[in-house]
Amino acid sequence: MNTNRMIDRLATEYLGSQVLRKVSMVRTAGEIRHIKDLGPSKRKHLKDHNFKASDLKTLTKILWQISVSLGHLGSATNNFSRVKSVHISPDGKLGGSGYQQTIVDMRRLLYSAIESLSSIQDTIYDEVSAPHWKPEIQKLPKNDREDVEEMIVDVDNIREDPEAYGEEVYEDAIEDDNEEVEEEDEYALPSEEEEA
Numbered sequence: 382m383n384t385n386r387m388i389d390r391l392a393t394e395y396l397g398s399q400v401l402r403k404v405s406m407v408r409t410a411g412e413i414r415h416i417k418d419l420g421p422s423k424r425k426h427l428k429d430h431n432f433k434a435s436d437l438k439t440l441t442k443i444l445w446q447i448s449v450s451l452g453h454l455g456s457a458t459n460n461f462s463r464v465k466s467v468h469i470s471p472d473g474k475l476g477g478s479g480y481q482q483t484i485v486d487m488r489r490l491l492y493s494a495i496e497s498l499s500s501i502q503d504t505i506y507d508e509v510s511a512p513h514w515k516p517e518i519q520k521l522p523k524n525d526r527e528d529v530e531e532m533i534v535d536v537d538n539i540r541e542d543p544e545a546y547g548e549e550v551y552e553d554a555i556e557d558d559n560e561e562v563e564e565e566d567e568y569a570l571p572s573e574e575e576e577a
Contacts, residue, residue: 427513434520437509438529444505445532448539449546451498456547458491506536 466473466484474481482490508514518526539546 430513432513432517434517434525437514437517438521438525440505440509441529441532441536444502444509444536447498447502447505448536448543449550451495451502452539452543452546452550454491454495454498454547455544456551458488458495459544461491462488502540506540509533 469475470484473485474483475487476482518529521529
């Protein structure tokens with residue numbers, strides 16, 4: 382009896398059939414695999430589908446919302462990555478009782494979230510830009526059509542530099558808050574010290 386067959390039989394008998402499958406799937410260092418790329422997959426039934434102009438506006442709004450989210454998430458991730466963990470945590474963790482995470486895991490999750498959102502953004506952008514939606518844009522009322530076109534322009538601007546967009550929106554919000562505080566101060570009653 383062949384030695385290899387005997388080893389396989391004994392391994393299967395004592396350790397189960399899983400061992401053989403795992404051993405056969407081991408890859409060799411430097412191994413090159415040639416996998417044929419079939420290109421982008423074709424979607425079926427597009428010609429038969431009844432696309433509605435109102436759905437295009439909804440998809441465009443979703444795309445805009447995801448793009449804005451991606452801008453804020455990118456900005457937050459960038460800022461969180463710059464903070465030295467020893468400055469914000471003695472043990473490398475954040476959180477309180479019941480909900481704690483390591484800073485390393487949180488950074489990894491943020492990068493993963495950016496990748497996921499970016500993938501969704503790209504997919505919806507491709508869908509909204511697809512030829513089967515072009516006739517639907519013309520069916521929208523003028524105000525809705527302008528809204529859709531404006532949202533797509535905004536999305537294009539955000540896609541160029543999402544982090545800069547997030548920072549810009551943050552700075553605008555801070556300026557608005559400061560202006561509101563100044564307006565409130567104008568109408569505030571004078572304090573006792575000011576009256577004296």
